[in-house]
Amino acid sequence: MNDQQNANGLPRRQFVALSGTLGAATLLTGAAAMSGGTAAAASGVSAGPTPDSCPTTPPPPGGASPCPPAQLQGICGRPTDNDPLWHDVQYCVNGTVPPPPQQKPNCLKMTPNYIVLHGKPETTHNYLLVPTCRITGIECPFLETGGVANYWHEAWENARRGGDVPVQSTHIGLGINSQGARQLNQLHIHMAAIRPSTQRRLQELEMQGRMTTSPSQWAASANQAPITGTGGDRVYRILRLPNLTSNLFDLLYTNVVRPNSLSMADQTLIVVPKITSSGFANAFYVLNSDTSLHDGTSTCDRLLVYS
Template sequence: MNAIGKANDMPRRQFVALSGALGAGALLAGAAGSASAAACPPPGGGAAPCPCPTEPNPPGGGQNACPPSHMQGLCGSPTDTDPLWQDVQYCTQGIVPPSGQRPNCLKTTANYVVLHGRPETTHNYLLVPSCRITGIECPFLVTSNVANYWHEAWENARSGGDVPVQYPNIGLGINSQSARRLNQLHIHMAGVRDSTQRRLQDLEANGRVAPQPALWGDAHYQAAVTGADGSGDRTYRILRLDTLTQNLFELLNVHVVRRFGLDMAGQTLIVVPKLPATGPTRTFYVLNSDSSLHDGTNTCDHLLVYA
């Protein structure tokens, strides 16, 4: 799972200014030095690196644009040595990590790779962008040019997906900057307990789940959910969405972070698909928390079940 780690820090005002400017896509003009978003067949053995292009293709062509080169100080450089980023480079380009340990590339696409989480179980996977993106604090994530990693995670993790999470209830999550150990963006695809699913449905039935993003941060839609790790109750802001087609990072930035003057780097996000008694649905509970809330948390690890 995750431990404490550090990446590039950025003041809140700087993030807000950049995220606002990036909304129009103006900063993407300098994308020439960005990390490759190309995908290659998973390499095997000591095969030579395949010839991946070094420039991202325009969005809409099956590949997402990557953060432009002048944002490397905020989102990471392709030459960084983060172990998870090295695993991505092995899966997409055949570059063997300096450690010599080759990861098991469960799925490799133009936008992301899927890897085992730790501990390695049938309900603990990671979806990791093929772009160099350190984590939730990267302002490129709130632009319209970024791939919808949350939707891709759900499509892989759901029953019938390419890398299904074998657990009665599924949860997706991302940690804050301070609560993670590896500094390459990764969405956990894991399980959640039945009690978590029931709690969220009870809250919705009692009008305690925000029906639209603009209300997400309201106090009425903040509620305690008991952790699966025995850590007790934690407070989350809870939103209901009918699809995952929207950019969850942008929704969080606009309706919570900027609204309350918070740091994007300090946020955690958890997605729990609603599972009614009649069968799966396309409704999703989106939970957010941080240390500014009473009994808040900046990690998704309290709710997700990995082991």
């Protein structure tokens, strides 16, 4: 069960119309800035319109990403929301103590765009990357816009061997749950382990040509395959990418969700770096599924190993 009731937001078509009315400058508001080593609160609410035009490329490393504007708070969440993970963000960013009985989190890493926390259970291969912007989850349409921080790339850079918060496992998986499958309503990417059998299965599917390197073909049935996880086999759409420089949320919406009249809120997204006996093979398997697929799933928890 979710920790809070999700607000009924604007339908996507209203968001598109709204964005055209408001203009790009209003849609992309500033995130919290870092001062004296401590970030100001990331409220997701702009102090007012800015004359700057919408950025079309991700901000430079270390810079602050825009946050969803006030007009999207019905979908993306409000800074006053009572969500435990959002309270953790506010503690790490500006020292606001979470309400009892919630405990203060261990802030493993803090940046203008995200923080890294322990997952539950706390192990050496279970972490969370959480935006400092108020973003409820995958259903927030702001994630598909230009200029939003590349949270997937940052998760990999932290989780990989030699990263700031490395996942202590030979095989790493990054994942996000659907709105219905998650327990906390602040966007978080799981940085965890996967089974060696999952890595082998994906490499076998690659050799068999049962995945695509073209995002436009991601939803094709030829690129769908069962992968064994907790509770048996589930079917995933599989895309192979050479890097994580693209906005995966936008790729998913543009190539899978919108053409098939699906809901972004129902999607799970999983990234598995390709690892061979020589190490990281400079490729990523990007898996997507939802319950519209036969034997599909809307959770990443079947493939990720937390404990």
